[in-house]
Amino acid sequence: MRESSLVKRGGYFLAFSGLSLFAFLCVLVIPFLYGFFLTFTDWNAISDTFSFVGLQNYRTVFTDKEFLRQFLVTLRYVAISAILCNVVAFTLAYLLTSGIRGQNLLRGGFFVPNLIGGIILGYIWKFMFANVFTQIGKAWGIDWLKTSFLTNPDRAIWAMIIVTVWQYAGYLMMIYIAGFVGIPKDVQEAADIDGAHGFRKLFRVTIPLMIPSFNICMFITLSRTFMTYDLNLSLTNGAPYGSTQLAAMHVYQKAFMSKQFGVGQAEAIVLFVVVALISVTQVLLNKKREVEV
Amino acid sequence: MKNNRFFAFMLTLMLLTTMISVGATAEGDVKLTYYSTSAEVNAMFEEMFERYHEINPNVTIELIPTGVGMGQQEQLQSLFASGNAPTFMNIDPANILDYQDKLMVFDEDTEWFKYLNPDAIEAGRMDGLVYGLPFSTQGYALCYNKRVVESVIPDFDPASINTQDALRAFFETLDAAGVPPTMIHGANWSVGAHYLGLVYAVHGKDTASGLRFIESLIDGTMKIADDPLFQGYMDTYDLLVKYNYRKDDPLVGDINADDQAFANGECATFFMGDWMWTIIGTLESKDLEYGFIPVPWSNDPTAFGNTEVVVSMPKVMCIEVTQSTPEQQAAAMEVLEWMLTSAEGQEYFIQAGFSMPYNNVREDASYNSMTQAIAEYSAVGKTINIGCFTYLTGDAWAKTGDMMLKYTVGAIDRAELAEEIDAFWKTQTKQ
Structure with missing residues (x-):
């Protein structure tokens, strides 16, 4: 009796989730494990044969100065983007829940960039930085706009950050708006009656109650910006002279262009571990600060 | 039971799909x-x-x-x-x-x-x-716009530019006449594979000569800075950088914009190949007549490379x-x-x-003026063979091209460029 119910439950489980489980295994788990396996080989992405090289690829990763430099560039890009995305998104959400006129239209407007794919977005902004801003600079005599943002290493990474913020802020804003709307009215009224207004109410009442929203938004920005590839490819393609090549792109170049698949894959594993550690730590830390109402 | 039947059905469906996609063709x-x-x-x-x-x-x-x-x-x-x-x-x-x-x-x-x-x-x-x-x-060298050049130097003969000094004088004449003398396309493939590639290729007419030079860089027996061809080509490159039409913002590297500017006669010469006709040919307003000038690396008019263009x-x-x-x-x-x-x-x-x-x-096949000009160099054997690049891994040109771009904007000097190129080659393995 018990056994048959177990079989039945297993059957239901497979019927409802079998297909997605199969897909999940095929496109995520198996490639991941196979990729991990390849980090111990010297496969060149083309050959039919490869030999085992032990931990050699990992040693190469940690002595590859270029990868380490690009990893630092990536960290800087992620840190600045994550903070700016959230600050902008939170500010937008705050303003667009305060009852200003046309707020629904504005919400939609800010959300639209997220509907455009990273590749298209990159090309649009490449045109803006290289052609539109430079023309404005020349027409109005603004020196710092006369040359493209994308041809100077310091400014090109800022161009990446600007576009990232533009892309994600609207999406995160929606999550924050949900957070704002979800704060119980009675708590807010109690705060008002107690004489907490403006910033005091924001910092002492609103923000502590919105920690779950921050948690989700931080997780989204961290994991997505660490893995940025499409925007990187279409906006700068690493230019000028490789200074804006982020870690994900370096991995790709190493595996497919330099044809050192094992090394590229080992770099991907290192990147995965770092991203997982940072994201999970962030979630765990913030989880402790969540307030139950 | 029902479940089992469902899965059997799904499995059969999958197998069938696979079999159909493999397909069978008639005898x-x-x-x-x-x-x-x-x-x-x-x-x-x-x-x-x-x-x-x-x-x-x-x-x-x-x-x-x-x-x-x-x-x-x-x-x-x-x-x-x-x-x-x-x-x-x-x-x-x-x-x-x-x-x-x-x-x-x-x-x-x-x-x-x-x-x-x-x-x-x-x-x-x-x-x-x-x-x-x-x-x-296909071929590349310094492509010139005939209308623009001849407006300053009537009856211009591309064969007259066979030394570095001749090229300098040519650029100075154009500059004095208010015509921007040249343009560099600020992308790593152009300055890396094509320009820096000259340094390796001009070591000899055959592929093996260039390859030997690259191998000596890989095993460290040669430093690129000690190579007269490198120094010579970099002297010429300095000249191109000095008279670069894009010098205000050299790294934009927009091929459409550069081709268009060249086709409109905004500058006299352009370090590029005849393949740019695929873009220029589609433009509404363009000049039709072009020719090629070799990129000289020394003042010896008989030296290999000074009177040849790359054909590949x-x-x-x-x-x-x-x-x-x-x-x-x-x-x-x-x-x-x-x-x-x-x-x-x-x-x-x-x-x-x-x-x-x-x-x-067929002998009466006609081409655009760029392809024609390259074919003329080819017909008399005035060609540089870039074959040594065939033996290099896919990222050599991108990596060394990025170094050339740094040099173009003055982020590194020539000694640092040479060091970076040496360091890159040492990370490569001999093929």
């Missing part, structure tokens, strides 16, 4: 796939294959197209890895190295190979064996042997013969503007 029919990395002429290949099917109804050729700037290498790698390798394909000569053990070694005694020019058969040679057959010749065969046709059947390989060989040496096949390439390195191309 005697051959189905071939062709992978093209010449993305700009996908339509041409499609028309050719349709026509071939008309005259040979038992052979069907499916084109696997790629997009300009799309990951062609990765797509080909995944086709091979997934067991769907194309029967035949066109790839860069540099890729022969990667796929060497999977490609057919062509028998040089094949009857119709007599139509190939001697240097054409060399384009697909690797380790003494022929793996690829080219279908086009950028794509070669190859046949796959590990995943295709002997029947498919034989059919692919026949298709190649038709495409490359029959009058009907060649016409498609001629119409698309390719100058074919075959000696039976």
Whole structure:
């Protein structure tokens, strides 16, 4: 009796989730494990044969100065983007829940960039930085706009950050708006009656109650910006002279262009571990600060 | 029970789908796939294959197209890895190295190979064996806009620029007349593969000379800074940088904007190749007459490189042997013969503007002025062979090109550039 119910439950489980489980295994788990396996080989992405090289690829990763430099560039890009995305998104959400006129239209407007794919977005902004801003600079005599943002290493990474913020802020804003709307009215009224207004109410009442929203938004920005590839490819393609090549792109170049698949894959594993550690730590830390109402 | 039946059904469905996709063809029919990395002429290949099917109804050729700037290498790698390798394909000569053990070694005694020019058969040679057959010749050097140059120097003769001093004087004359003398395309492939490539290639007419030099950089027995060709070409490069039309913002690297500026006569010369006609040819307003000036590296007018332009065969046709059947390989060989040496096949390439390195191309074929100018250098043997780059890994030009870009904007000086190039080569392994 018990056994048959177990079989039945297993059957239901497979019927409802079998297909997605199969897909999940095929496109995520198996490639991941196979990729991990390849980090111990010297496969060149083309050959039919490869030999085992032990931990050699990992040693190469940690002595590859270029990868380490690009990893630092990536960290800087992620840190600045994550903070700016959230600050902008939170500010937008705050303003667009305060009852200003046309707020629904504005919400939609800010959300639209997220509907455009990273590749298209990159090309649009490449045109803006290289052609539109430079023309404005020349027409109005603004020196710092006369040359493209994308041809100077310091400014090109800022161009990446600007576009990232533009892309994600609207999406995160929606999550924050949900957070704002979800704060119980009675708590807010109690705060008002107690004489907490403006910033005091924001910092002492609103923000502590919105920690779950921050948690989700931080997780989204961290994991997505660490893995940025499409925007990187279409906006700068690493230019000028490789200074804006982020870690994900370096991995790709190493595996497919330099044809050192094992090394590229080992770099991907290192990147995965770092991203997982940072994201999970962030979630765990913030989880402790969540307030139950 | 119901569940089991459901799964049995699903499994059967999956198996059936797989079987159908593998497909079966009628007796005697051959189905071939062709992978093209010449993305700009996908339509041409499609028309050719349709026509071939008309005259040979038992052979069907499916084109696997790629997009300009799309990951062609990765797509080909995944086709091979997934067991769907194309029967035949066109790839860069540099890729022969990667796929060497999977490609057919062509028998040089094949009857119709007599139509190939001697240097054409060399384009697909690797380790003494022929793996690829080219279908086009391209070239690069300093391209000049005849109208613009002749407005300052009437009856200009490109052969008069055979030394560095002559080039300097030429630029000074243009500059004094208010014509921006030259333009550098600020992208790593142009300054890395093409410009810096000259340093390796001019070591000798044959591929081996350039390769020996590269190998001496790899094993550290040579420092690039000690090489007179490097110093000479960098002196010329300084000249190009000084008179660069894009010097206010040299790294924009927008090929459409640069081609357009050149076609409109905004500058007199442009370090680029005749392939830019594929863009310039489509522009509404453009100058039609162009020529090529060699890039001189010294003041000796007889030195190799000072009077030559680079001519290369950028794509070669190859046949796959590990995943295709002997029947498919034989059919692919026949298709190649038709495409490359029959009058009907060649016409498609001629119409698309390719100058074919075959000696039976109809003599009255006419090309645009850029291709024509390169063909004239080729006809008198005034060419530099860039073949040594065939033996390099895919990222050499990108990495060293990025270093050249840093040098272009003054982020590093020449000594630092030389050090970075040396350091890069030391990380490479000898092929």
